[in-house]
Amino acid sequence: MASPRNRRPGFSRRAQYGFFLGYVFAVAGSLVAAALLALSTFDPSTFAALRLALAEVTTPISTGVGVIGRGFISIPGAIGDHFALQQRNAALRKQIEDSNALLMRARALSYDNRRLRKLLQLRDRTNDPVTTARLVSSTASSTRRFAVLNAGFRQGVATGQPVRGPEGLVGRILEAGPNTARVLLLSDPESIVPVRRTRDGLPAIAMGRGDGWIEVRSVALLNATFLPGDVLITSGTGGIYPPNIPVARIIRRSTDTALARSFAQPDTLDFALVQRAFMPMPRTEGMAPEASAPQPTITPPAKVQEKRP
Structure with missing residues (x-):
């Protein structure tokens, strides 16, 4: 609706x-x-x-x-x-x-x-390099300190030759095989290196301690003072190591005997240079005596008989 x-x-x-x-x-x-x-x-x-x-x-x-x-x-x-x-x-x-x-x-x-x-x-x-080879291994945990070099007498390596790196001396050849050699490192207890101090020429002996460090002893003066930072180089005494190769640096102040650290560290070194000994020993084995030269034979002239007429 x-x-x-x-x-x-x-x-x-x-x-x-x-x-x-x-x-x-x-x-x-x-x-x-x-x-x-x-x-x-x-x-x-x-x-x-x-x-x-x-x-x-x-x-x-x-x-x-x-x-x-x-x-x-x-x-x-x-x-x-x-x-x-x-x-x-x-x-x-x-x-x-x-x-x-x-x-x-x-x-x-x-x-x-x-x-x-x-x-x-x-x-x-270097005037007398032997060869350049690689350090393939080194002992760091035992008291004896050796390194293995991948070169032997086939490359000219012989016992007693010094081994050095870019920073300084590494050691010397202890044994030489055909293609491998053992290197006695500076930190080995049987390593003895004649050295001298750069600032005054103080002669000393650098000996290994077997723990990676080097002990330096004075041989010329009593109560010789070693200062931190003193640089030691080879002196050439002994006829093995050429002179003026950096060896170690003094760590702390001491008298007569000081603790030092080597410049070359084998555990971080890849290649090393093998040199000839500074004054190699004369070879006495296998050398035949020199034969005397043959002397010419002089025959006296024959007598000539005179013919008389």
Whole structure:
């Protein structure tokens, strides 16, 4: 059934007053809005203060709502950036590890090149080199200190020849095989090297201790004082080691007997140079006496008989 067109509230005064007041408020609101619209059109500065007041009230609210909205909007992008950042970090870590490996290899090659270059320069300066060979092993835990050289008498290596590296003296050949030789290191208890101090020429003896260190004893003066940093070189006495080869450096101050450390460390040395002995002993075995040269035979002239007529 259709609603009747007559919308009168009936005989209720309360409903009639309410209906009437609704019309009054609507008309008044329209008039006020029209007046305000006309006033803002012809005089915009009139509502500037009101607009600023409303803006002061609504700005924090709109700012908070904007931040919350942007936060929700940025969540998917932040998640994607997080995973992308993790992948990038993993790639950078791998790149750093590879770069470190290459750097360590380059440093090792550079160190080996410097040592080999020094050894080549040393070989060029040495007048009587025998051969250059690799130290394949050395004893570091026992009281005896030996090293194995991958060269023997086929390469000219013989017993008693000194062995040195770029930094200084290593030892001497103890035994020589066809392609292998044993080196008696400076730190061995049976190693004795005549040395002298560089600053004043003080003669001394460098002896091994069997623990990687060298003991230096003065042989010329009583109460000779050794200072830290004193450098000892071979003196040439004894005829085995050529003179002026660096041997060791004094570690601490002492009198008559001092502790020293050798310049050449066999455990970090790859190649070594074998030299001839400074004053090799004359060979007495297997030498045949020199045969005397044959003397020419002189026959006296025969007597000639004179024929008389």
